[in-house]
Amino acid sequence: MSIQLSEQETIRREALVKLRALGINPFPAALFPVNIQSKEVKDNFQEGKEVVLAGRLMSKRIMGKASFAELKDASGRIQIYINRDEICVGEDKTLYNEVFKKLLDIGDFIGVKGVLFTTQVGEKSVKVKEISVLSKSLRPLPIVKTDDEGKVHDAFTDAEQRYRQRYVDLVVNDEVKNIFIKRTKLFNAMRQFFNDAGYMEVETPILQAIPGGAAAKPFITHHNALDIPLYMRVANELYLKRLIVGGFDGVYEFSKNFRNEGMDRTHNPEFTAMEIYVAYKDYNWMMEFTEKLLEHCATNVNGTTQATFGEHQIDFKAPYKRVTMRQAIIDFTGFDIEGKSEQELRSACLSMGVEVDETMGKGKLIDELFGDKCENNYIQPTFIIDYPKEMSPLCKEHRDNPELTERFELMICGKEVANAYSELNDPIDQRNRFEEQLKLSEKGDDEAMFIDNDFIRALEYGMPPTSGLGIGMDRLIMFLTNNQSIQEVLFFPQMKPEKKAIELSDVEKAIIEILKINNRIEIGALKSTTALSGKQWDKAMKTLNQHGLIKVEVSGETKVCVLQE
RNA sequence: GACUUGGUAGCUCAGCUGGUAGAGCAUUUCACUUUUAAUGAAGGGGUCCUGGGUUCGAAUCCCAGCCAGGUCACCA
Numbered sequence: 001m002s003i004q005l006s007e008q009e010t011i012r013r014e015a016l017v018k019l020r021a022l023g024i025n026p027f028p029a030a031l032f033p034v035n036i037q038s039k040e041v042k043d044n045f046q047e048g049k050e051v052v053l054a055g056r057l058m059s060k061r062i063m064g065k066a067s068f069a070e071l072k073d074a075s076g077r078i079q080i081y082i083n084r085d086e087i088c089v090g091e092d093k094t095l096y097n098e099v100f101k102k103l104l105d106i107g108d109f110i111g112v113k114g115v116l117f118t119t120q121v122g123e124k125s126v127k128v129k130e131i132s133v134l135s136k137s138l139r140p141l142p143i144v145k146t147d148d149e150g151k152v153h154d155a156f157t158d159a160e161q162r163y164r165q166r167y168v169d170l171v172v173n174d175e176v177k178n179i180f181i182k183r184t185k186l187f188n189a190m191r192q193f194f195n196d197a198g199y200m201e202v203e204t205p206i207l208q209a210i211p212g213g214a215a216a217k218p219f220i221t222h223h224n225a226l227d228i229p230l231y232m233r234v235a236n237e238l239y240l241k242r243l244i245v246g247g248f249d250g251v252y253e254f255s256k257n258f259r260n261e262g263m264d265r266t267h268n269p270e271f272t273a274m275e276i277y278v279a280y281k282d283y284n285w286m287m288e289f290t291e292k293l294l295e296h297c298a299t300n301v302n303g304t305t306q307a308t309f310g311e312h313q314i315d316f317k318a319p320y321k322r323v324t325m326r327q328a329i330i331d332f333t334g335f336d337i338e339g340k341s342e343q344e345l346r347s348a349c350l351s352m353g354v355e356v357d358e359t360m361g362k363g364k365l366i367d368e369l370f371g372d373k374c375e376n377n378y379i380q381p382t383f384i385i386d387y388p389k390e391m392s393p394l395c396k397e398h399r400d401n402p403e404l405t406e407r408f409e410l411m412i413c414g415k416e417v418a419n420a421y422s423e424l425n426d427p428i429d430q431r432n433r434f435e436e437q438l439k440l441s442e443k444g445d446d447e448a449m450f451i452d453n454d455f456i457r458a459l460e461y462g463m464p465p466t467s468g469l470g471i472g473m474d475r476l477i478m479f480l481t482n483n484q485s486i487q488e489v490l491f492f493p494q495m496k497p498e499k500k501a502i503e504l505s506d507v508e509k510a511i512i513e514i515l516k517i518n519n520r521i522e523i524g525a526l527k528s529t530t531a532l533s534g535k536q537w538d539k540a541m542k543t544l545n546q547h548g549l550i551k552v553e554v555s556g557e558t559k560v561c562v563l564q565e
Numbered sequence: 566g567a568c569u570u571g572g573u574a575g576c577u578c579a580g581c582u583g584g585u586a587g588a589g590c591a592u593u594u595c596a597c598u599u600u601u602a603a604u605g606a607a608g609g610g611g612u613c614c615u616g617g618g619u620u621c622g623a624a625u626c627c628c629a630g631c632c633a634g635g636u637c638a639c640c641a
Contacts, residue, residue, distance in 0.1 A: 007610050008575055008592055059601085066598035083598065106591080119599045142576040143591050145602040153602060154577040154590055160633045161576095172576095215641070261640055262566085355638095367641090391641095409641085416641060472641090485634095496632065 008140045015103040016136055024099065026136035032111040039075035045124050047116055053078065053126065054111040054134060056171065059143075062101055068125075071112065072171075079125040080112055087131055100131060107137030107171075144172050163493050179481045179489060182301050186477055187254065189300035193293050194276060199250030204239035206232060206256065212452045213237030213394070216259040219269075232258035237394065237468065238455045240277045241423060244466050245458045252276035254473065265485045266415070269494050272473040281467040282422040283406045287383050290410060290418060290469060291318035294381065294476075301480050308482050309413050312379050320381040320410070325366065328374045328384055337366055337388075345369075361440065363390025376414035383408045393433040393449060395421035417476055420469040427459035523559040 005013070019026045035052045055073035065084040070077050084096040104110065114128040142156040155173070156162065162169040162176070170177050191201065209228065211218035213235030223230050236255040243251045258270050278286070298305045298316035305317040323331070330336055335348050345365040349356045354372045356365060366388045378384070385408040386398055398404035406422035424430050434451040477489045487493035521529070 004612095006575060006592095011592070061600055061603050062597085063600065063603075064597035066600085068600050068603080070601085079601075081599070085598085117599095119601090121600070123599090123601070125599085140575045140591065143602095144576085145590070147602045151602090156576065158572090158576090158633085160572090163633090217640090259640090262638095264640090265635085267640075371641090419641075498632080 006140075009138060012105055012136070012138045012140075015105065016138070019099070019103050019133065019136070022094065022099065022103075024133055026133055028132075028134065032132065032134055034111070037075040038071065038073050038078035041078055041116065041126070042076070042124050045116060045118075047118065049116045050113070051116060051126060052111070052113050053080075054109065056137075057104060057106055057108045057110055059106060059145075060104075065096075067100065071110070071126075079119075079123050080114065080128050081117070081119070081125050082128045082131065087128055095131070099133070104133070105137060105140070106143065107139070107141040108133065109135035109137070141168065142172050159487070160495075163487055164495055164498065166491055176488075179477075179483065180491060182481050183477045183489060185301045186297055186473070186480060189297045190274060190293065190471075191254075193296050194250075194252050197250065199252055199276060199278065200248060202240070202243060202248075202251045202253050204233075204236045204243075204253060204255070206258075208233050210450050210452045210454075212449060212455065213239075214257075214259075215449060217261055219258050219260045234259055235273070235470070236275055237470070238452055240275055240468070241463060241466065242455065242458045244277050244279050244423075245461055245463045248279075250276065250278040263494060265487075266475065266478075268474070268486050268490055271486070271490075273470050274473055275468065275470045277423065277466050277468040279464040279466050282465065283385070283408055283420055283467050286420045286467040286469050287322065287385075287408055288319070290383075290420065291320050291381070294318075294410075297476075298480060307480055309479050310482070310484060312413055314380055314412060314479065316381060320383055322383045322385055322408075323378075324386045325370055325384055325388070326386065329366070329369055332374045332377060333369070335369075337369070359440075361390050363388040363392075367391050375411065375416075378411035379413055381417075382411050384411055390436065392421065393437050394424055394430075396424045396426075397429070412479055415475060416472070417479070418469060418471045420467065423463070423466040423468050425459060425463040425465060427456050430459055431456050521561055523561050526561050 016026050032054050033052055034054045038053060038055070041051060041053070053071060053073060055071040058070040058072045058077060061068040067082045069080050069082060071080050082096070082100060084093055087100070088094070088096050111132040111134050112126060112128045113130040114126040117125060117127050119125050142154070144155050145153045147153065156169065162173075170180075194201070207221070207223070207230045209230060211231035211234045213233075214237070216234040218231040218234050221230050221232065222228070233255065234257055236253055236257070240251050240253060252275065254272060254274050256270055257273050259267075260269065261267065263269060278289075281289075294316045295305055295318045298307060305315055307314050307316065326337055333352060335352070337345065340348070342362045342365065345362060346356055346360070349365055349369055352369070352373065354368050356368060360368065370384075374384075386401070386404045387395070387407040387409075389395075389397065389403055389405050392405040392407050395405040395407045398406050408420050409416050410418035410420075424433065431451075434449065434456070437449045438451060474486050474489055478484070478486060481489065483489055
């Protein structure tokens with residue numbers, strides 16, 4: 001196994017050896033007695049105070065017998081001052097001349113003990129008395145510098161590298177780290193809001209025999225011991241409602257969901273939703289609850305209800321505007337969907353240039369119309385209410401209009417952020433709706449829902465009137481941190497695997513060479529040409545096969561080896 | 566899936582109509598005891614994404630592929 005090392009990596013590995021030769025363990029086991037963080041040092045600066053800090057070395061400015069460096073810990077950066085005679089009190093100046101100046105690199109974890117002081121230029125700093133190596137870094141970090149005008153130089157910006165090596169991104173780009181701090185603040189704020197309201201956080205299965213609760217393509221997997229297919233959940237709705245049946249008043253879950261669909265700027269195969277169900281409530285109550293919730297969350301994350309998203313200024317201050325879907329379509333197209341037949345809707349769509357096809361039922365047509373003509377116009381948080389029945393198979397029929405459901409979606413900057421219902425709790429109606437879905441799926445809709453008989457059985461025992469809400473957490477944090485791409489708010493967005501260069505042994509290369517000259521050799525002939533031992537031959541062929549470089553074609557008694565392109 | 570832009574040193578990037586591969590930072594060596602994009606001097610470092618093709622000659626032109634970004638389509 002030979003790994004190609006860059007010059008800088010080689011030098012760092014050599015430093016490792018030299019440190020050990022000096023009796024310094026570059027990866028010591030013992031705890032380091034940190035007693036303060038850099039932010040606290042700067043916020044409550046006390047000249048002469050003794051401190052013990054640890055972190056990464058982020059820069060070195062050596063000026064002969066004294067140096068300045070920057071230490072970065074979880075809370076920020078602080079300048080440290082290292083004077084040769086302060087850290088080497090005796091005759092032996094090795095610790096300064098060799099260890100600090102030559103063997104410590106940017107990126108290394110070090111610990112320092114020292115006293116606080118202010119430099120001539122006024123920078124709050126630590127005068128180091130003792131320095132310890134805590135962990136050596138073998139790869140060079142990107143060096144990002146900021147000049148006195150605040151301009152950033154050589155920023156680590158390549159999106160692919162940033163996502164694949166998020167750890168580097170986080171070390172080097174503070175604004176990236178800050179996004180994730182805000183993400184956690186959002187979850188904490190929401191959790192606190194629900195807990196204060198008396199609702200209970202629960203966990204439900206991720207591996208499900210029937211992937212229900214949303215119209216989406218699932219990932220499929222297989223359980224060996226049970227020998228059955230299992231699906232990764234696309235939503236947790238049906239399980240949370242079972243818990244309402246079981247007698248809880250309010251349950252919620254932050255759920256990782258998985259959808260086997262396309263990926264783009266706003267879709268990752270795994271994403272996080274929050275779903276909450278509250279008994280004895282309806283969607284009107286839920287709208288008020290939602291706007292209060294989001295106002296609370298925005299304030300906790302950003303300290304204000306205002307947020308900037310691209311060119312838009314949005315305000316999470318409650319209350320939010322409420323517009324029925326019918327009214328939204330009238331507002332932006334002049335067309336009234338009320339009482340129209342499927343045929344009338346289809347021709348209306350066509351006349352407005354909305355793409356439709358034969359598999360679309362009434363609900364889907366209205367959805368297309370809304371999606372195409374209205375959705376993008378709602379910039380400020382707006383509740384779109386009263387969706388057509390056909391596209392909401394888990395939602396209760398509207399109390400005033402049997403064509404509609406008691407459903408709302410919250411739109412922000414033209415994107416759906418939340419979705420809520422007065423939940424359907426009539427088991428007979430529920431079974432009919434599932435059967436409607438089945439018909440849709442027979443018509444060609446590959447996202448129509450499966451029938452979940454156990455869920456219907458649960459409803460047959462009785463579920464109180466309940467309102468449920470789902471929030472796309474990734475989308476919400478995008479709005480709260482002004483990011484247009486979901487990848488920026490996920491620590492580890494999905495990426496295609498990095499392909500690694502295949503390293504072949506000489507023996508394997510030799511076989512390839514033979515095949516290049518004379519492809520399709522009978523396998524016995526090939527073996528005798530190579531003149532390899534049985535063991536070497538076997539190993540080489542297995543490796544080549546694994547990498548898909550060769551293929552053995554069997555026809556009857558003869559086996560022929562073929563080079564693969 | 567379509568279109569489009571990109572992939573060159575550890576990082577950020579330049580490299581024209583094809584002619585031996587460049588800069589800044591980082592790194593190495595030397596100097597320098599309050600600097601802060603520290604400074605000054607000298608050096609080293611490359612699978613120009615991969616594979617074909619055209620050509621006397623390809624980082625550059627052509628074809629195919631891989632990876633990524635963007636736009637659009639699909640999609641709660």
